[in-house]
Amino acid sequence: LGTPQPVAHPACPSLPERRCHHPLTNHEANRQLAYCEDSVKERFDRIVPFLKEVAALPRDGQLGDRIQEMAQDRLGHGFNEALVNDSWIEGPDLKGLFASATFEALNAATKQFGRKLEDQKDDALSTSSFFLDCGFHAVDISPCSDGRLKGLMPFIFRLPPWSFTYRKAYAGALFDVEEDLRLWSEVELRRFREGVPNRADEGSRYLKIAVYHGSSSDPHHEGCAAHGSDERKAAEAALDRLQAFRQAVENAYCCGASTDILLVGVDTDTDAIRVHVPDANGDVSVHRYIDNAYLYQETLNLERDAAHLAIYDAIRSVNETDDWGRTTGGEPHDGMRRFVANLLINNLSQIDYVTERYQGRYPAEIIGHAERYISVGDGFEEVQMRNLAYFAHLHTVEENTNDLDVGIKIFRKLNVSHGLPIPIAIHFRYDGRVPGGRERAVARAQRVCHAIRERHSELDEQDMLYFQLTVQDRPSGSEIEEVSQA
Amino acid sequence: LGTPQPVAHPACPSLPERRCHHPLTNHEANRQLAYCEDSVKERFDRIVPFLKEVAALPRDGQLGDRIQEMAQDRLGHGFNEALVNDSWIEGPDLKGLFASATFEALNAATKQFGRKLEDQKDDALSTSSFFLDCGFHAVDISPCSDGRLKGLMPFIFRLPPWSFTYRKAYAGALFDVEEDLRLWSEVELRRFREGVPNRADEGSRYLKIAVYHGSSSDPHHEGCAAHGSDERKAAEAALDRLQAFRQAVENAYCCGASTDILLVGVDTDTDAIRVHVPDANGDVSVHRYIDNAYLYQETLNLERDAAHLAIYDAIRSVNETDDWGRTTGGEPHDGMRRFVANLLINNLSQIDYVTERYQGRYPAEIIGHAERYISVGDGFEEVQMRNLAYFAHLHTVEENTNDLDVGIKIFRKLNVSHGLPIPIAIHFRYDGRVPGGRERAVARAQRVCHAIRERHSELDEQDMLYFQLTVQDRPSGSEIEEVSQA
Numbered sequence: 018l019g020t021p022q023p024v025a026h027p028a029c030p031s032l033p034e035r036r037c038h039h040p041l042t043n044h045e046a047n048r049q050l051a052y053c054e055d056s057v058k059e060r061f062d063r064i065v066p067f068l069k070e071v072a073a074l075p076r077d078g079q080l081g082d083r084i085q086e087m088a089q090d091r092l093g094h095g096f097n098e099a100l101v102n103d104s105w106i107e108g109p110d111l112k113g114l115f116a117s118a119t120f121e122a123l124n125a126a127t128k129q130f131g132r133k134l135e136d137q138k139d140d141a142l143s144t145s146s147f148f149l150d151c152g153f154h155a156v157d158i159s160p161c162s163d164g165r166l167k168g169l170m171p172f173i174f175r176l177p178p179w180s181f182t183y184r185k186a187y188a189g190a191l192f193d194v195e196e197d198l199r200l201w202s203e204v205e206l207r208r209f210r211e212g213v214p215n216r217a218d219e220g221s222r223y224l225k226i227a228v229y230h231g232s233s234s235d236p237h238h239e240g241c242a243a244h245g246s247d248e249r250k251a252a253e254a255a256l257d258r259l260q261a262f263r264q265a266v267e268n269a270y271c272c273g274a275s276t277d278i279l280l281v282g283v284d285t286d287t288d289a290i291r292v293h294v295p296d297a298n299g300d301v302s303v304h305r306y307i308d309n310a311y312l313y314q315e316t317l318n319l320e321r322d323a324a325h326l327a328i329y330d331a332i333r334s335v336n337e338t339d340d341w342g343r344t345t346g347g348e349p350h351d352g353m354r355r356f357v358a359n360l361l362i363n364n365l366s367q368i369d370y371v372t373e374r375y376q377g378r379y380p381a382e383i384i385g386h387a388e389r390y391i392s393v394g395d396g397f398e399e400v401q402m403r404n405l406a407y408f409a410h411l412h413t414v415e416e417n418t419n420d421l422d423v424g425i426k427i428f429r430k431l432n433v434s435h436g437l438p439i440p441i442a443i444h445f446r447y448d449g450r451v452p453g454g455r456e457r458a459v460a461r462a463q464r465v466c467h468a469i470r471e472r473h474s475e476l477d478e479q480d481m482l483y484f485q486l487t488v489q490d491r492p493s494g495s496e497i498e499e500v501s502q503a
Numbered sequence: 504l505g506t507p508q509p510v511a512h513p514a515c516p517s518l519p520e521r522r523c524h525h526p527l528t529n530h531e532a533n534r535q536l537a538y539c540e541d542s543v544k545e546r547f548d549r550i551v552p553f554l555k556e557v558a559a560l561p562r563d564g565q566l567g568d569r570i571q572e573m574a575q576d577r578l579g580h581g582f583n584e585a586l587v588n589d590s591w592i593e594g595p596d597l598k599g600l601f602a603s604a605t606f607e608a609l610n611a612a613t614k615q616f617g618r619k620l621e622d623q624k625d626d627a628l629s630t631s632s633f634f635l636d637c638g639f640h641a642v643d644i645s646p647c648s649d650g651r652l653k654g655l656m657p658f659i660f661r662l663p664p665w666s667f668t669y670r671k672a673y674a675g676a677l678f679d680v681e682e683d684l685r686l687w688s689e690v691e692l693r694r695f696r697e698g699v700p701n702r703a704d705e706g707s708r709y710l711k712i713a714v715y716h717g718s719s720s721d722p723h724h725e726g727c728a729a730h731g732s733d734e735r736k737a738a739e740a741a742l743d744r745l746q747a748f749r750q751a752v753e754n755a756y757c758c759g760a761s762t763d764i765l766l767v768g769v770d771t772d773t774d775a776i777r778v779h780v781p782d783a784n785g786d787v788s789v790h791r792y793i794d795n796a797y798l799y800q801e802t803l804n805l806e807r808d809a810a811h812l813a814i815y816d817a818i819r820s821v822n823e824t825d826d827w828g829r830t831t832g833g834e835p836h837d838g839m840r841r842f843v844a845n846l847l848i849n850n851l852s853q854i855d856y857v858t859e860r861y862q863g864r865y866p867a868e869i870i871g872h873a874e875r876y877i878s879v880g881d882g883f884e885e886v887q888m889r890n891l892a893y894f895a896h897l898h899t900v901e902e903n904t905n906d907l908d909v910g911i912k913i914f915r916k917l918n919v920s921h922g923l924p925i926p927i928a929i930h931f932r933y934d935g936r937v938p939g940g941r942e943r944a945v946a947r948a949q950r951v952c953h954a955i956r957e958r959h960s961e962l963d964e965q966d967m968l969y970f971q972l973t974v975q976d977r978p979s980g981s982e983i984e985e986v987s988q989a
């Protein structure tokens with residue numbers, strides 16, 4: 018309780034005196050990611066200073082024009098005329114300007130990321146081929162929806178998001194087994210009908226990954242809220258879900274319906290991962306894992322080749338452990354070993370990244386909450402960055418009241434207590450091949466908007482809820498279509 | 504407006520003077536259905552008279568015992584002791600007794616129907632084989648959820664409900680295209696993986712049927728509420744959905760993904776159907792159909808064989824029409840012709856049934872609403888009987904507010920205005936092969952119960968809402984498991 022004791026950095030113990038540089042770090046990638054992160058955050062960070070300047074402007078007949086000019090200058094965009102026209106009478110609509118500028122920043126970020134993802138299409142294809150080469154015809158990943166894991170794929174795993182067949186976040190990583198069973202059968206049907214990505218009679222597998230998280234500097238307060246900041250509980254619950262999924266596939270489709278599972282933990286202070294390597298039977302234990310912070314430290318002073326070898330050794334030897342996680346199954350199949358090695362090596366760069374930019378750990382105000390908007394619905398897969406949004410994946414408020422309420426509570430502190438409204442971006446995907454699908458996605462967005470207003474009518478009456486409604490066709494990289502702002 | 508003018512019965516014009524008996528009617532089946540209908544309705548009908556007797560009992564120390572005795576005698580079951588124990592102090596809890604007796608009657612009905620469906624398992628198998636023989640490896644039917652269509656399969660179509668691959672009712676027959684696309688792929692995957700009911704390379708089809716309805720005696724008031732009692736609109740909207748589904752399958756799965764569609768209308772006064780026979784291209788028109796009331800009349804005085812032939816003639820010639828519904832496609836494939844003939848012939852028995860028991864038309868108070876409870880969730884497929892329940896198929900109240908509110912409005916008139924509460928049976932299916940599936944179905948039932956209480960809190964505070972929560976495993980005929988009454 019109270020402020021957490023400073024603990025040695027688990028990957029780079031010489032911190033804060035001396036930074037570490039791991040031999041396998043990709044420095045060019047780190048430079049690009051830093052540029053991307055800074056430019057997106059900067060777009061949001063300049064909004065409040067801009068509004069302070071607006072508040073100080075003289076309230077005469079030119080106020081509207083001055084706001085527009087200043088916006089172009091400071092933010093790079095103007096506002097809808099209706100938002101500024103009457104400001105000379107009533108004073109500037111600071112809440113409306115705040116929400117509108119936030120949505121502009123969000124839209125600019127999604128465009129920037131969208132272009133980046135577009136450029137990565139070849140990477141994504143080659144990563145998918147790598148997965149297939151490891152024996153996985155589909156990789157389906159469900160991290161916790163915590164905002165600190167939002168950069169999971171581009172930052173923590175260093176993998177193009179689109180290389181995964183499915184990616185969906187759930188509170189506490191407690192993914193929907195029934196829905197995943199449908200995805201499983203969707204993949205299988207494509208293999209049967211179209212031979213994509215390979216034929217159904219090839220002995221490859223469906224890989225399901227769940228990602229939980231904890232906090233090494235303040236484990237009892239800054240862990241996963243969905244599991245009461247109990248990391249063990251978070252890991253066990255995610256593993257339960259993985260096993261349930263695997264069992265469900267076997268029960269429902271029996272013979273030849275083989276599924277691999279993989280459990281991964283993230284220390285959200287350092288972004289170091291922990292991979293629970295399966296044994297030869299595909300079984301996973303919460304007690305049997307490789308801690309990449311430790312591996313980083315162990316391999317820090319090796320040559321590149323030796324570091325590589327050490328990582329493969331670690332994967333091989335983790336299943337020879339003699340303690341709690343003991344298994345008689347032996348090491349996993351070759352493809353799984355390569356897959357895990359790839360994850361671990363990629364993550365070394367991210368440990369370096371956090372070491373460089375944040376002296377090893379995200380600072381406390383970022384360890385806690387610093388989200389810029391609430392993302393509701395299917396979420397923008399274009400924006401994959403730590404703590405930019407609080408995300409509630411939902412189709413109805415009724416089914417996910419808790420997720421939504423937690424988000425509102427966070428933003429009461431972050432925004433409402435400072436007189437700023439809560440920007441809520443509602444986003445749904447549709448399948449353009451299905452007639453009427455777009456209309457139904459729009460109707461769903463409107464219904465969810467209505468339900469949020471109803472549930473939090475007190476905030477709504479205080480003009481503290483602002484919405485942007487968008488929909489997007491199913492293929493990755495489709496245009497984001499704005500339906501309305503309200 | 505006002506009371507509708509009496510119109511000649513469309514199938515049997517000699518009514519009300521003289522009843523008709525069609526040569527193809529199955530009188531034994533009619534007798535059995537009549538017994539079934541009477542025994543179920545009687546269970547509900549004796550509840551109010553019983554309560555009147557209870558109200559008249561002396562309020563002394565023996566009241567509880569007397570209620571239990573009288574219930575055993577009049578209803579065939581006792582009540583939970585907690586419900587009657589304190590009645591000597593506070594008087595009998597008439598609302599609680601009403602709700603509890605209604606749920607008992609419902610449970611007895613589901614058991615009775617469940618046994619009947621169990622007995623029909625062989626019938627269902629042979630009907631499925633008949634479908635397959637007609638070239639349909641799956642038949643998926645979506646009627647309007649109107650209570651007057653609840654007897655669609657056993658009564659109006661005379662087909663075992665379980666012979667259909669999927670059966671789900673939607674307000675206005677506006678089924679969920681996305682969900683049906685999933686069902687389509689589920690069927691296809693089974694054919695690929697297991698060769699059930701036939702192999703994927705056999706050229707059979709998926710048949711999707713939508714069923715709308717209208718009222719011949721009061722078309723502008725007693726038609727489909729979801730389409731403002733406009734029968735044309737109801738037919739067009741259902742056909743739109745069918746075409747969207749067919750298009751969606753073709754777009755999403757292209758080559759070789761062939762789907763047949765069939766549109767059927769029901770006159771809910773006479774139960775006579777109208778079949779919109781597809782042409783040789785599988786195209787359907789709202790203007791091109793066979794009216795079975797007319798066909799009944801036309802074939803009433805023929806020998807059985809001649810009547811049969813006349814029906815096949817009608818199917819062949821409907822696509823030669825010269826008016827609005829004109830087509831150049833010619834008659835549909837042989838299997839579709841046999842399927843439609845079977846529907847028409849089966850329905851002749853039901854026209855006879857309504858003629859015999861209700862002088863050709865359901866009486867006005869039954870043409871309108873006379874439901875006994877609200878069924879929410881997935882519905883009991885065991886209870887398939889006209890107007891027994893108002894049904895709202897939903898997974899969340901948020902997505903189906905309108906369906907629920909319409910039901911509550913109906914029951915405000917039927918029950919609340921007479922001081923009686925609204926019995927609401929919440930029922931969800933789960934897949935027992937999926938670990939945790941049952942727990943999630945139970946949680947869903949409880950969440951929906953909570954949402955209904957919240958939405959209609961005024962009624963809830965007046966103690967006018969009573970709930971029974973049940974769940975059931977996916978295979979047809981699984982036990983109905985009571986979770987709670989509240």
Ligand SMILES: [Zn+2]
Pocket residue numbers: 161162163188189190230240241242243
């Ligand atoms: Zn979490």
Ligand SMILES: [Zn+2]
Pocket residue numbers: 394395411412
């Ligand atoms: Zn979604």
Ligand SMILES: [Zn+2]
Pocket residue numbers: 647648649674675676716726727728729
């Ligand atoms: Zn209807």
Ligand SMILES: [Zn+2]
Pocket residue numbers: 880881897898
């Ligand atoms: Zn359902």
